[in-house]
Amino acid sequence: MMAKAKNGSGPAKARGANKQxxxxxxxxxxxxxxxxxxxxxxxxxxxxxxxxxxxxxxxxRLIRDYRKRGAPAKVKMARKPDGGWSIEPTGKSEMLALLKLHETFSANSIDPVNARANELLNYLGSVGADNEARYNAALSFIESMKPQDQAEALLLVQMYCTHDAAIRALSQLGKAEWVDNARMFGNLATKLLGTSQRQMETLARMRRGGEQVIKHIHVDNRGGQAVIAENVNQGGGKAKNEEQCHGAGNTGSGPAMLGQDAQGNGVPISSRERAEAVQDARRDESRRA
Structure with missing residues (x-):
């Protein structure tokens, strides 16, 4: 567990001291x-x-919870002669550090690990934040979300970059001195935050699996009002409606049958008694002249 501190004490020593x-x-x-x-x-x-x-x-409690979470994957970065960065696992055991990186990106080979690692590095470099602290912070976020497959790992990389870009836009909004600049950064931040929210919703849908939301629309023919009830099923099963009768094989595409009347008026039921004979409208032939 690391904490930043300053060497020395007092204003004079603090100004000349290096952070460690x-x-x-x-x-x-x-x-x-x-x-x-x-x-x-x-x-x-x-x-x-x-x-x-x-x-x-x-x-x-906090110490026990901290130990249960475990240490996230960490890397060390070194500047290469050509100006790029080399990223290597850090720690007492190279094998342990590599396996943690594989777990962070839910990968079984080094290729997707390198791909996601380079994506993070390219973004952080584009905003001048390509340093060990920021890189390891990104790894810690991804690891904490426990990606279940490489698709989730890819999405989590996008989520981190989108969030970081949104915060940067908001910070520029606060520094803007002109209305046009404030409007530009405000619109950019709004779009990025909206994208970030949709990414979270996408991750939630991926983890819910086959959940379906089925809407039943019941129309009251007497009042012309529609009532919508939502039933949520796991794994694509059929919704059960306790208040509505359905015929065998009815998919709900036809009009709903009348149900219980809130005012106590029953649904008209045809009688089984024989209907009274209707008088023949033709004239009696025996009365003809």
Missing amino acids: QRTITLPLTDSDDEAEAYRVLAKDVPGWDKLDKDERAELL
């Missing part, structure tokens, strides 16, 4: 025994005695 990273080592608290975990933290955490009961419990 300070390493904080998290104590091992793998034991399920809370008393044992507290004993380890009391020994290895500076300022433990100044924390109250709730703060100690929260610190223990």
